[in-house]
Amino acid sequence: MLFFLDSAKLDEIEYAIKNWKIDGITTNPKHLMTAGMKMDEFIKKIKPMVEGTHITVSLEIDPHLQDPEKMIEQARNLATLSENFVIKIPATEPGFIALEKLAKENVKVNMTLIFNVLQALQAAKLGAYYISPFVGWKEERGDFDKDFIATIVKAVKNYGFKSKILIAAVRNLKHFEEAALAGADIITAGFEVYKRGFENPYVKLGLEIFCDAWQKIQ
Template identity: 25%
Template sequence: MLYMLDTADLKAIERAFDLYPMSGVTTNPTIITKEKRDFLSILRDIRSIIGKDTMLHVQALSKTADEIIREAEFLNESIGGNLYIKIPVIPEGIKAIKMLKKRGIKTTATAIFTAEQAFMAVNAGAEFTAPYVNRIDNISGNGARVVEEIVRLFEVHGLDSKVLAASFKNVEQVHRVLLSGAQSITVSPEIMDRLLAHPLTDWSVDRFISDWEGVYGKGKLTNNLY
C-alpha cells in the first residue's frame, strides 16, 4: 500500500514525511497555483524534502501529444529523480503515454472516470492510473466500484500497473477504495491526519497517563523512574 500526499505545501509535506509512512507526493496545476510561487522552485523544493528516490507526480498542461512530450522531457530534465508525468486520458494523452514509454519516461494517467479509460492508459504504458473517486461520486456514480473494476481488469489481463486513487473528501471514501483493492492513494494533508484520528484513541492515551501518574508521579516515564 502506497500513501501519497496531494499537495505542494512544503510545511505539510515535511510534517507528513516526518510522521507517516509516505511513498510520494502528487501535484496538479490547481494545487501548484495555490502556492503563488515560481513553478520550478516549488517542485525543486519538494524534491529536496522528499529525496530523489521518492515518487513525485507532476502534471503536463498541453493537449497535444507532441507538446506533452516536450513538457515531460523538460520536467524530467529540470526536476529529475523518481518522477512521474501525469497525463489526462484524452486521445492525445494516450498517444503521449505510448511515446514516453518508449523514451523511458514514467507516466501516471489522470482524470480517469471509467475503468475503460484506465485499461487503455495501462495498455499504452502508464505505470499508475488515477481515478477521481469523489468526483465520480458527485455525478451519482460509485467511485469505489470504479476502482474495484479497474483493479479487476488489471488482474484478469495480467497488467503490471497500480491504481492511484485520487479525489477524496472523507475517510469513508478512502476506506471503501482500499477495500476495493487500490494499491495506492493520494490524499490531502487533512485527510491523511484523519485516517489515524479517533477520539477514543486520544481518550485511551490520556487515561493511561492519568492512571500512571496517579501512582508514579507527574512527568515520570518508564525510563526515568529510577
C-alpha cells in the first residue's frame, strides 16, 4: 500500500517527504485555502519538490465547472505542467464525460468524490488513474457502512481494471486498517492522522518503563 499526504501546507509536505518517505500528495480547494495559497502559487512551489521523483500530486480542477469541455481544457493545462501531476475530476456525469476523453489522451485523472460502487466502476471503465472513495465524509454525517471500503475494492478488482483505489477523507487509524485489509492500493490522510499513528501512546508508555529500568541497572 502507498501512503499519500492529504495537504497543501508546504512545511507538512516537505516533512512528510523527508521523514516519512511519503509516496504522493493529494490536495483540494479547501486545503489550498487552509494553506493560504492560490493554485498557481502552490503549483510553482510544489513542482520543484517532486520533479524527478515517483511522487504524484493530485490537483483539483475548478469545482464550479460543469461543462465537460471546460473541464478537459483545464485538466490538460494542469497536466502539461509536470509529469507528476494527476488531475482530480469530480464523479459527476460531466466529469465522467471529461474522464473518457482525458484518459484517451493519457492524462492521468484522479476521479474524486466517489461514494458508491456505480461511480467507482464507471471511473474504472473509463480509464481513471486513481479512484478516490471518500470515507470520513460519510461517517461524519451518520452514514456509517463498515463494508464501504471493502465493497469498492472488491467491485473494482473483480474485473481486473488498472485503476488504483485511493482511499480518501481518512480520519483515523481504523480507516487505515480497513483499507489495508480490503487490499486498497493507496490511502491518503492528513498530517495529524499520521502523527497520531506514528506516536502511539503505548510506545511512549513502553519507553518510560524501559528508561526507568535502564536507569536502575546502570
